[in-house]
Amino acid sequence: MRAIFELNEIGFQYTDTQKALSGINLTVREGEILSVVGSNGSGKSTLLHLMCGLIYPTEGSIAYKGMEFQEKSFKKAAFNREFRSSIGFVFQNSDAQLFCPTVFDELIFGPLQLGYPKDLAVERANEVVQMLHLQGYTDRPSYMLSSGEKKRVAIGAVLATNPEVLIFDEPMSGLDPKTRSFIIDLIFELNQIGKTIIVATHHLDLVDYLKSRVVVLSERHTIEKMGSSDEILSDTDLLIKANLIAEFSHRHNGTVHKHLSLGFLSHKHEQIRKKN
Ligand SMILES: Nc1ncnc2c1ncn2[C@@H]1O[C@H](COP(=O)(O)OP(=O)(O)OP(=O)(O)O)[C@@H](O)[C@H]1O
Ligand SMILES: [Mg+2]
Structure with a gap:
């Protein structure tokens, strides 16, 4: 399979x-x-x-489909259009992504920006409403939604343009178990239909489910x-070193137990102290 992104000796500093x-x-x-995967701030x-x-x-260089790009590359209309229509990004914080007056405006914004005729943009938005179960929310402003609902709108806004590469930053944060399971299935299905998927997450259960490269x-x-x-999830020393799992204590049947936070696999109780 051809390379979508090639990163070569990349370094990045926000400050000196x-x-x-x-x-x-x-x-x-x-x-x-x-x-x-990685700890907070990694x-x-x-x-x-x-x-x-x-x-x-x-520092270093980054290429998209063999084309090295920097800030000035986006001044070239052809590259800008090809890149922006191919890459969809779902932000860690949905509020950073949603800004239109209503959910439906949010869903048609991307297609209209890419030059879709209005009726096609509306058709795409309606498909996404069905796919993400957003019926009943379309006339509401995004700020009147819960964070899990906002996350579905943010994902919908990206899917409306049908990009070939989908990048999700912490797609599971703040979601209830049913919505998490729905999003996991959705990511998996998007990959099954050929999308390239990149996911940043703390949730090792998502990594385990997706059976991805890590x-x-x-x-x-x-x-x-x-x-x-x-390979990664069975390497306990690595997971501790990267601060992805840690030992914690809890009380269980009058006894304090200490174990690793391996919720995505089975965990073993180790009795360390009996209650008096
Ligand atoms: N806008 C910014 N200005 C300055 N430093 C920043 C900025 N954004 C992030 N950083 C710093 O860059 C480093 C990497 O941050 P980043 O947000 O990429 O981490 P992360 O792995 O996504 O963390 P989290 O799990 O908390 O989302 C951290 O040390 C962070 O403090
Ligand atoms: Mg982050």
């Missing part, structure tokens, strides 16, 4: 003093699912923002390891 990413070498191939959102052209590397970012903002989800 602190690196957000360093020495990142990574290829994302057409049709794959890539999960990006650089997941920064990596995704670089891939969707919201920010530009301060990039683990370290707290030093470098790639700690890349591998299959089975």
Whole structure:
């Protein structure tokens, strides 16, 4: 499969003093699912923002389908259009993405921006309303929705333009179990129909379910390891080192237990202290 993104020795700094990413070498191939995991502040959102052209590397180079791009590349109309119509980005914070007066306006905004005729834009928006169960919300402003509802609108707004690459930043945050399960199935199905998917997440159960290739970012903002989800999720030492699991204590039948937060797999109780 051809490369969608090739990142070569990428570094990024928001300020002079602190690196957000360093020495990142990574290829994302057409049709794959890539999960990006790492602790808070490890650089997941920064990596995704670089891939969707919201920010530009301060070191190294990034290419989309073999075309290296920087800020000035987007001044070329052909590249700008090809890139913007092919890459869909769902923000970690839905409020950063939703700004139209109503949900329906939000859903037709992308298609209209890409030059779809009005009737086709409306048709796309209606398909997305069905797909994401947004009936009943279409006339409401997004700020009157719960965060889980906003997340569905944000995903819908991106799907309305039918991009070939979908980038999700923490798609599971703040969702109830039923909505999480719905979003996991949706991401999986989008991949099944050929979309390339990149997901940044803390949720190891999502990584486990998607059976994707996984990039683990370290707290030093470098790639700690890349591998299959089975390989990464079975490496307990790696998960502790990358601050993806930790030991915590809880009380159970009058006894304090300590175990790793391996909710996505089975966990073993280890008795460390009996209650008096
Ligand atoms: N706008 C910004 N200005 C300055 N520093 C920033 C900015 N955004 C992020 N950073 C810093 O860059 C580093 C990487 O942040 P990033 O948001 O990419 O992490 P993350 O892995 O997505 O974290 P989280 O799991 O909390 O979403 C952190 O040290 C963070 O403090
Ligand atoms: Mg983030």
